[in-house]
Amino acid sequence: MRVLTVDDSRTILAMLHHTLSNAGFEVLQAEDGQQGLDVLKNESVDVVITDINMPVMDGIEFIKQVRASGVHNALPILILTTETSQDKRDQGRAAGGTGWIVKPFDPEKLISVIHRVVH
Amino acid sequence: MSDLDDFKATYFDECSELLLELEEQFAAIEEGDRSSDRLNAVFRAIHSIKGGGGAFGFQALVAFAHAYETLLDHVRDGRVELSDSVAVLCIRANDIVADFVAAAKDGTALEAGYGDHEKQQFDALTSGDPDMAGEPLEEFDIDFVPVMVNIAGAEDDPSEFAEPLDIAIIDDAFEAPPLLPEMGAWTIRFTPHSELYARANDPLLLFRELATLGETNVRAIIDEVPPLNDFEPFGVYCSWEITLRSETASEAAIAEVFEFVEGNCDLEIVRGAAPVVEEEALDAEIEAMPSFAEFAAEPAIAEEELELAPVLSFAELADSMKPVLKAAPPVMPTPLKQAAAEHHEFEGENDRRSGVEDRRNGVQSIRVDLDKIDRVVNMVGELVITQSMLTQQMDETLRARYQELVRGLEVLAQTTRGLQDSVMSIRAQPVKTVFSRMPRLVRELATKTGKKIRLETIGENTEIDKTIIEQLSDPLTHMIRNSADHGIESPEKRLAAGKTEGGAIRLSAEQAGGNILIAVEDDGGGINRERVLQVARDRGVVGPEQTLSDDQIDQLIFAPGFSTAEAISDISGRGVGMDVVLSNIKKIGGSVHVKSWPGKGTRMTLRLPLTLAVLDVMLVKVAGSPYVIPLSSIVETIQCARAKFSRMPTGGQVLQVRGEYVQVVDLASRFAMTTDVERDNRFVVLCEAEGGVKVALIVDDIIGQQQVVIKSLEENFQSIEGIAGGTILGDGNVALIVDVQGLKSSQTSHHKSAA
Numbered sequence: 034m035r036v037l038t039v040d041d042s043r044t045i046l047a048m049l050h051h052t053l054s055n056a057g058f059e060v061l062q063a064e065d066g067q068q069g070l071d072v073l074k075n076e077s078v079d080v081v082i083t084d085i086n087m088p089v090m091d092g093i094e095f096i097k098q099v100r101a102s103g104v105h106n107a108l109p110i111l112i113l114t115t116e117t118s119q120d121k122r123d124q125g126r127a128a129g130g131t132g133w134i135v136k137p138f139d140p141e142k143l144i145s146v147i148h149r150v151v152h
Numbered sequence: 153m154s155d156l157d158d159f160k161a162t163y164f165d166e167c168s169e170l171l172l173e174l175e176e177q178f179a180a181i182e183e184g185d186r187s188s189d190r191l192n193a194v195f196r197a198i199h200s201i202k203g204g205g206g207a208f209g210f211q212a213l214v215a216f217a218h219a220y221e222t223l224l225d226h227v228r229d230g231r232v233e234l235s236d237s238v239a240v241l242c243i244r245a246n247d248i249v250a251d252f253v254a255a256a257k258d259g260t261a262l263e264a265g266y267g268d269h270e271k272q273q274f275d276a277l278t279s280g281d282p283d284m285a286g287e288p289l290e291e292f293d294i295d296f297v298p299v300m301v302n303i304a305g306a307e308d309d310p311s312e313f314a315e316p317l318d319i320a321i322i323d324d325a326f327e328a329p330p331l332l333p334e335m336g337a338w339t340i341r342f343t344p345h346s347e348l349y350a351r352a353n354d355p356l357l358l359f360r361e362l363a364t365l366g367e368t369n370v371r372a373i374i375d376e377v378p379p380l381n382d383f384e385p386f387g388v389y390c391s392w393e394i395t396l397r398s399e400t401a402s403e404a405a406i407a408e409v410f411e412f413v414e415g416n417c418d419l420e421i422v423r424g425a426a427p428v429v430e431e432e433a434l435d436a437e438i439e440a441m442p443s444f445a446e447f448a449a450e451p452a453i454a455e456e457e458l459e460l461a462p463v464l465s466f467a468e469l470a471d472s473m474k475p476v477l478k479a480a481p482p483v484m485p486t487p488l489k490q491a492a493a494e495h496h497e498f499e500g501e502n503d504r505r506s507g508v509e510d511r512r513n514g515v516q517s518i519r520v521d522l523d524k525i526d527r528v529v530n531m532v533g534e535l536v537i538t539q540s541m542l543t544q545q546m547d548e549t550l551r552a553r554y555q556e557l558v559r560g561l562e563v564l565a566q567t568t569r570g571l572q573d574s575v576m577s578i579r580a581q582p583v584k585t586v587f588s589r590m591p592r593l594v595r596e597l598a599t600k601t602g603k604k605i606r607l608e609t610i611g612e613n614t615e616i617d618k619t620i621i622e623q624l625s626d627p628l629t630h631m632i633r634n635s636a637d638h639g640i641e642s643p644e645k646r647l648a649a650g651k652t653e654g655g656a657i658r659l660s661a662e663q664a665g666g667n668i669l670i671a672v673e674d675d676g677g678g679i680n681r682e683r684v685l686q687v688a689r690d691r692g693v694v695g696p697e698q699t700l701s702d703d704q705i706d707q708l709i710f711a712p713g714f715s716t717a718e719a720i721s722d723i724s725g726r727g728v729g730m731d732v733v734l735s736n737i738k739k740i741g742g743s744v745h746v747k748s749w750p751g752k753g754t755r756m757t758l759r760l761p762l763t764l765a766v767l768d769v770m771l772v773k774v775a776g777s778p779y780v781i782p783l784s785s786i787v788e789t790i791q792c793a794r795a796k797f798s799r800m801p802t803g804g805q806v807l808q809v810r811g812e813y814v815q816v817v818d819l820a821s822r823f824a825m826t827t828d829v830e831r832d833n834r835f836v837v838l839c840e841a842e843g844g845v846k847v848a849l850i851v852d853d854i855i856g857q858q859q860v861v862i863k864s865l866e867e868n869f870q871s872i873e874g875i876a877g878g879t880i881l882g883d884g885n886v887a888l889i890v891d892v893q894g895l896k897s898s899q900t901s902h903h904k905s906a907a
Contacts, residue, residue, distance in 0.1 A: 041196065043519075044163040044204035051155055086196050100350065109352040131352045132412035137207040149361055149412065150353065 034151065035059045035076070039069040039083040039095065040113065045136070049082065049113075052140040058147075066095025073099060080151045081110045082134065085121055093128045100129035109150035113138070156208075163204040167253045170197040172588060174246045179591035181239060191228040194242075198224055201249060205256065213252035216267045220245045223274040232277050245270055337425040338398070338406060341418070343391035348416035355392065361409045366398025391418075395425050522618070525578050532568070532575045533861030539568045540882040576762060580615035583661045583670065586624045587612045590632055590659055597636035604654030605640055607632075614661035616668045620760055623740045624670070627733040631672040631756050632657060634709075634730060639676030639754050649751065651675070668762060673755040679748035681705045695811045706746045710734040738840075741767060741784045767879075769860050771887065772837065773853040775825035778887040780860055780879060785839045785892045787846065789854060793832040807848045809838060817895050818850040822874065827852050839892040847892060858882075862889065 036058045038049045043064075050060045061076060063069040067090040069083060081099070085092035092112060099105045112125040112133040122133050131150045134143060177194050202217035224242075226232035248267045255262045340362070344355060359370050370392055377389040396406065406421050413419075543561055551558050587609050594607040640646075640655030647653055658673045685705050688694040693711045700708075709730050737744050742760040761768065761784075769780035770789075796808050797816060805816040816836075820827040827834075829852040837849045860879035865871060865888075868878075876891035 042200045042204055043166050044159060044200075044207065047159050047162050048207060051159070086199050088193065088196060106350065107352050126351060126412075126415075129351050136203055149357060152354070152357065 034080070035061060035078040036147070037061045037063065037069060037072055037076070037078040037081045038113075039063045039066065039081065039087070039092070041065055041084060041087040045084065045113070049143075052138075052143055055140075056144050066090030066092060066098070069095050070098055073102075073105065078108070080147055081108060082113050082147075083110060085112060085114045085125060093124050096125060096128040096130050111146060111150065160208060163208065164253070164257050166204065167201055167257075170201055171246065171250050171253065172585065173197050174249075175592055176584075176588045178239070178243055178246065179588065181234070182243075182591075182595075186234055188228060191224070191234070195221065195224045195228055198249065201253065205253075208256070210252070210256040212262065212266075213249070213256055216245075216252055216271060217249060219271045219274045220249065222278050226278050238277070241270065241273055245274075336397075336399075336423065338396045338401065338403075339420075339422050339424060340394040340396060340406060341391070341420040341422075342394065342410070343418040344388060344413065345416050345418075346386065346388045348413050349386075349388065351416065353413050353416065355390075358409055358413065359392075359394065362394060362396060362406070365401040365405060365409070366396050368397075369395040371395075397425070520578075522579075525575075529575050529579065530861070532572050534880075536568050536572055537861060537880050537882060539564055541884050544882050576617070577615065579617050579619075580762075581618050581621050582613045582615050583621065583624070583668075584612040586621055586628060587659055587661070589625065590628065593629060593632055594636065594657060597633060601636060601640075602642070603636065603640050604643055605636055606654055606656045608656060608658040610658065610660035611662050614663055614668060616661075616760060616762060620668075620740050620742075623736060624758075624760075627736045627758065628659070628670070628672065630730065630733045632659070635672055635674040635676065635754065635756075639674035639678075641677050645677070649677075663762070668760045670758040670760065671755055673753060675753040678750040678752055678754055679706050679709065679746070681748075681750070684708050698811045703747070706748050709746060710744060738784060741782060743784060767860050767862050767889070768857065769879075769889070770837065770857050771855040771881070772835070772851040773855060774819045774823065774851050775827040776852075777825070778855070778881060778885055779819065779851070779890055780887050781837055781839065781849070781890045781892070782876075783857060787838045787840050790836040790838060790848075792834040792836055792850065795836050795848075807836065809846070809848070812846065814838065814846045814848045816848045816850065819890070820850070820852070822895065829853070847895060849890065849892075849895070860887070860889075 034057070036049075036053050038046055038053070038060060039062075040046050040049070041064050046062050046064075050062065053060045061072055061078060063072050065087040066083070069081070070090070072078075073081075083092045083095055087095075090098075092114075096110050096112075099108065099110065109131040110129065112122065112130045113136060114121055114125070114133065125133065132146060134146050174194060174197050177190050177197075181190055181194075198217055198221045202214055202221055205213040205217060220242075223232065223238075223245075227234050227238065227242075232238065245267075248270060251262060251266070342355070342358070344353075348355075359368065362368050371394070373391045373393060374389070376391075377383075378387075403421055407414075407419075410417070410419050539561075543565060546558065546561065590609070591607050594605050597603075598605040635657050640657070641649070641651075643653045646655065656675050659671070660673070661668060661670045663669075681702060685694065685700065685708070688705075688708045688711065689696060693708065694700065710733065711731060734744050737758055737760070740760065742758055744756065744758055746754065746756045748754040767780075768783040770783055770786055772779050772781060790809070797805050798808065798813075799805055806813045807816050808814075833852075835851050835854050837851055837854070838846060839849060840846050860881070863878045863880065865875060865877050874891055874895045876889045876894065878886055878888050881887050
């Protein structure tokens with residue numbers, strides 16, 4: 034199974050990579066929404082995990098564009114964010130996000146949340 | 153756990169970048185740029201520091217960053233005005249964050265209550281806002297332990313997982329409230345809306361998760377499904393009724409399964425089992441779901457579209473992204489030359505731009521170990537040498553006979569040069585990383601001295617070797633301190649001299665051939681030459697009869713222990729400083745030059761090599777063997793016949809050069825070799841070692857100047873006193889690099905000289 038992780042923090046990317054690859058996922062990385070879109074142009078993935086606050090293109094816009102592309106309607110997108118406030122989450126979902134993961138995540142939860150949205 | 157240490161190292165790396173960026177952003181904010189881009193960048197930086205800090209349990213850091221972030225959030229959406237006092241508070245807060253990060257990195261504890269005062273100020277500014285202020289701070293004490301989870305898609309190699317965990321782990325996802333012991337059954341009626349599918353949620357997965365709570369019985373209600381003719385591919389026609397039998401499941405636990413789809417479906421959770429329905433409907437149990445899911449949800453459609461229209465939709469996607477790309481400011485070459493030509497007028501174009509944009513817009517990057525790059529740099533160096541060796545072998549007869557070979561060699565020469573440039577540029581970084589620390593220094597200096605000082609930076613995108621950049625910070629700091637302290641006059645003096653009240657310091661960088669020039673320029677009073685010369689004579693730096701040109705007097709400020717500050721200030725007048733600049737810059741193969749215009753200002757210029765891997769050298773011959781001397785340490789060359797040597801009582805020799813006595817080192821005898829070159833045909837290479845001390849090297853012949861690639865002796869052989877390394881010349885011969893500093897310090901033990 035392939036996961037695309039999108040986050041401007043290298044720390045978070047590294048931790049996601051570690052956890053996900055230990056769990057047998059193949060991990061792709063992007064540092065902002067624009068890079069995420071570029072990856073999706075050429076690669077097929079089973080699930081996307083994206084941060085919200087990012088430079089160049091934030092997570093909300095990224096999700097919107099992924100959905101607007103028309104070919105990723107069934108691609109689960111998890112919002113990775115420390116925002117516990119409801120409004121960020123709602124914005125993310127309104128844009129087309131499938132679910133969310135609260136940072137800092139614990140590895141077990143991360144995996145279990147992925148399984149909530151991926152076959 | 154080493155993984156954790158790795159992550160921490162990444163985190164601290166990232167923190168220092170983010171802190172640097174904060175400084176850049178605030179430098180611009182202070183100048184009045186309060187655009188939302190800047191505020192957002194500041195917010196993101198603090199947000200990232202907090203986010204990573206949370207993962208490692210740096211609670212003090214996270215608590216402070218959280219309060220600060222809340223303030224920034226208020227500032228960026230206008231709830232709190234970014235007044236000067238708030239900006240000052242933010243800058244202070246950046247320092248505190250930096251301190252917290254440093255403490256976390258070193259594992260030291262800061263004094264209790266550090267930052268509390270500022271935190272209270274944040275709270276006061278943001279109070280009355282229930283939205284963020286009341287946001288609970290997550291519990292950040294998670295031990296980062298990777299677990300093996302047996303997951304779908306990874307079953308190919310079950311042996312990989314020592315202890316496969318059942319998928320039932322989902323039970324405790326999302327801090328489920330304690331499950332109340334409840335006997336019995338629940339009925340869940342679930343009608344998805346089309347948005348649910350649009351967000352890639354899948355009822356099947358929900359049922360699968362529900363099944364982890366207890367025994368489920370799923371019935372699909374398909375009464376709404378229209379005949380095929382009326383069937384809309386994206387229509388939603390199905391709803392479900394699920395009976396869950398569980399001794400432990402609570403309503404909250406069930407609702408949590410549907411957490412992600414809340415608002416995108418009609419959901420009803422009631423106690424008690426659903427009434428038994430007809431047999432056939434019951435057949436639509438969870439096992440039958442996959443086929444249904446494929447049928448009801450998009451995948452089938454999506455796949456079809458993939459085949460039919462991917463090109464078109466991506467073209468559209470690309471189109472829709474164009475405005476984003478256009479919005480990025482183009483990276484423009486700095487109008488350096490023009491600015492440099494008008495060095496008296498401080499009206500050069502200020503090219504400060506948001507560092508974030510420059511760095512991130514559309515630029516993809518990977519991180520590579522410096523070691524790996526250095527290996528490539530080294531190999532390219534070898535390639536360049538081999539190439540020039542081959543070219544040298546081509547004499548006229550060969551050229552005439554093998555024209556194809558000549559052409560091939562020309563192409564090879566071109567390619568290797570291109571390759572060398574490209575590889576060098578990998579190690580290069582914009583000087584901005586150092587320049588961006590300076591605005592703050594100038595602000596501090598202005599406050600301390602009570603002067604008004606404006607800093608301009610030019611050419612901050614000029615790139616230079618990373619190692620050199622790392623060595624630049626101290627010298628630049630000293631130079632700017634010197635300009636602020638000794639160069640710029642007090643506002644009263646300036647007004648009296650008919651200048652503007654506020655002074656200006658300009659920091660510029662430009663590439664000139666194989667060098668980078670970095671200049672610190674001020675529009676202050678210029679160097680007081682009379683006083684400098686007086687002090688120099690008093691301290692014996694300059695002999696009593698020696699006469700110096702204005703230019704030579706100016707350079708005296710770099711002499712060791714030289715300081716003309718009338719009152720020793722806590723900024724730059726400690727008598728160390730400018731000589732440290734000189735020795736630091738020499739260490740990285742550069743030189744320093746100062747030029748002053750009385751009453752108008754001073755310019756100090758650093759000339760730096762583009763890279764440390766290639767050294768500009770003078771090629772000399774001693775006892776038949778080639779040696780190279782770094783050009784940066786050479787002052788002048790003199791023919792032996794014209795030099796005046798004097799013998800010291802100790803047996804050593806000295807040479808008088810312009811009233812100055814210089815130690816003499818005969819390289820042939822120093823390296824225990826005999827030369828048959830007549831003494832009057834030999835040459836003296838006058839070198840300057842660290843601290844401005846000169847040493848005269850006697851060599852047999854001077855061949856010329858060239859660039860060489862440095863090879864370490866320590867790595868390949870062993871360290872030798874007086875030799876800094878080796879290099880391979882174009883003809884394939886090995887030449888040793890003379891270590892002027894090393895020769896100087898070992899001079900006393902080898903005083904046997906002959907010239």
